[in-house]
Amino acid sequence: MKLSRRDALKLSTSVALLGATSSFASTKKQPQKSNNLIFQNKKAPRVVVVGGGWSGLSLAKHIKLNAPQSEVILVEQKTEFVSCPMSNLWLVDKIDLEFLTHDFLEAARENNYTFCNGAATGVDKTNNILHTSLGDIEYDYLAFAPGIDYDYSFWSEDEDFARRIHQEYPPAFKPGSEHITLRNKILNFKGGNFIFTVPAGNYRCLPAPYERACMVADYFKQKGIKAKVILLDENNDITIKDHGFHTAFNKLYKDYIEYHPNSLIEEINLDEKRVVTEFEEFSFDDASFYPHVRGAKILEICGIAKDTIYNRLEADINQLTYEVNGYPNIYVSGDARPMGFSKSGNTSNTEAKYVAKLIAAKINKQKRPQWESPVTLCISLVSIAPERGIFIHSEYAYSQKTKQFSFATPVTNEIWQGESGERNAQSAYEWAKSLYADMFQK
Ligand SMILES: Cc1cc2nc3c(=O)[nH]c(=O)nc-3n(C[C@H](O)[C@H](O)[C@H](O)COP(=O)(O)OP(=O)(O)OC[C@H]3O[C@@H](n4cnc5c(N)ncnc54)[C@H](O)[C@@H]3O)c2cc1C
Structure with a gap:
């Protein structure tokens, strides 16, 4: 085939471009400075922590404790901290919002780090720059602790459906407006069927949906509201503390809780207020739908998320060192982790103390510390009047x-009848107060 002049010109341009690209690719990338930097005067090794939840607050405090010469900046999008643990009691008007609400500024002042009230929006991993809604922040080490997001794709790929179900029937497994909506639904419920769902996978706080069912049933019972709490569980049984919850469902709430295991949801019709599972159909007067969970979206945006055996798009990290694969100065901890640990506050708080040691060891040029197991300690209430609770306490083995990790010999007390149940309920308050103090005070 004969080439025309125009074809020859096109070809030579493409070859020249290809040459230009490959010679560009072969030159080593120069570090790029951002012209939108905040926190410009970096004088010490800097650690930026993204997310001021149970993991991030503990990370920021303990990095500073283990490497006092470092500069620690905590980037959090919310203006105040509201605790998910104990929130099931607030939903039924048992405690004040004040008990759950805490001050990020206090935590930063008391523990000598800087609170930056903005959202992380992306990262330049080559040049060690975190992009935020307030500007760019240079880092030496970056630690993500952004928690979870919801994954509605198991029910529908339709984004409008996901937006609508979240807005109308929020799960309330992240603090804020979702909890306020759910509390108003419960306190204003006039009677009928109230549906709650439990997802499969390693969802946030395994016992919380069962604790919530007990709290809401207890509230309806005490107020004399003719209502049924219908709990549709995708799992084949209660996932944790099963003896305690089963006996509570049977002995305390027989007329109020209907528990349906193996309830794989096939359709949720929001207009007709109907849920279709593999075997049954339920109508509802109100509901709170808890979908599968995934790692927080910021990890996907930053290109450090992958699907795991439990959930989609969790952190792509080395499970023993918490370093992001390919980027050893970036870490992820807390509920966004891919390990099968319980997604709980106590687990995140204790795990972050180990991750803080890992980061501090690098700053201090010390040997990497030995792996330490996080500690899962979780107390659930099964009744409000009198207050009675059950608990589990365990570490992990690798x-x-x-x-893989598994629970190492859990210790449980699932007998809620009698004094030990009341003692367990009291220790839930003591546990929460001591953890709030641990995160927010010196
Ligand atoms: C109803 C309920 C009851 C619970 N009960 C218990 C209990 O009794 N005991 C227990 O141990 N655990 C309990 N938990 C679980 C516990 O709340 C979570 O496991 C814990 O919050 C996880 O901590 P985290 O730091 O990983 O995530 P989170 O606490 O969710 O913190 C993540 C933070 O990151 C921030 N963030 C996310 N993306 C960005 C971004 N791009 N930029 C800036 N900030 C960002 C978020 O705003 C958030 O503040 C309960 C949870 C629920 C929902």
């Missing part, structure tokens, strides 16, 4: 063979 199997070299399966490369």
Whole structure:
């Protein structure tokens, strides 16, 4: 085939461009400075923590404790901290919002780090720059602790459906407006069917949906409201503290809670207020739908998320060192982790103390510390009057063979009848106060 002049010109341009690209690719990338920097005067090794929840607050405090010479900046999008643990009691008017609400500025003042009230929006991993809604922040080490997001794709790929179900029937497994909506629904409920769902996978706080069912049933019972709490569980049984919750459902709330295991939801019709599972159909007067969870979206945006055996798009990290694969100065901890640990506040808080040691060891040029297991300690209330609770306490073991973690000999007290149940309920308050103090005070 004969080439025309025009074709020859096109070809030579493409070849020249290709040459230009490959010679560009072969030159080493120069570090790029951002012209939108905030926190410009970096004088010490800097650690930026994204997310001021149970993990991030503990990370910021303990990095500073283990490497006092470092500069620590906590980037959090919310203006105040509202606790999910104990929030099931607030939903039924048992405690004040004040008990759950805490001050980020106090935590930063008391523990000598800087609170930056903005949202992380992306990262330049080559040049160590975090992009935020307030500007760019240079870092030496970056630690993400952004928690979870919801994954409605198991019910529908339709984004309008996801937006609508979230707005009308929020799960309330992240603090804020979702909790306020759910509390108003419960306190104003006139009677009928109130549906709650439990997702499969490693969802946030395994016992919380069952605790919530007990709290809401207890509230309806005490107020004499003719209502049924219908709990549609995708799992084949109660996922944790099953003896305690089963006995509470049967002995205390027989007329108020209908528990349906193996309830794989096939359709939720929001207009007709109907839920279709594999075997049954339920109508509802009100509801709160808890979908599957995934790692917080910022991880996906930053290109450090992957699907795991439990959930979609959790942190792509080394499970023992918490370093992001390919980027050893970036870490992820808390509920966004891919390990099968319980997604709980106590787990996130204790795990972050180990991750803080890992980061501090690098800053201090010390040997990497030995792996430490996070501690899961979780107390659930099963009744409000009198207050009675059940608990689980466990650490984890790592199997070299399966490369998986499992619970190491959990200790439970699932008998809520009698004094021990009342003592458990009291220790829930003491636990919460001590953890708030641990995160917000010196
Ligand atoms: C109803 C309920 C009851 C619970 N009960 C218990 C209990 O009794 N005991 C227990 O141990 N645990 C309990 N939990 C679980 C506990 O709340 C979570 O496991 C814990 O909050 C996880 O901590 P985290 O730091 O990983 O995430 P979070 O606490 O969710 O913190 C993540 C933070 O990151 C911020 N963030 C996310 N993206 C960005 C971004 N791009 N930029 C800036 N900031 C960002 C968020 O605003 C948030 O503040 C309960 C949870 C629920 C919902």
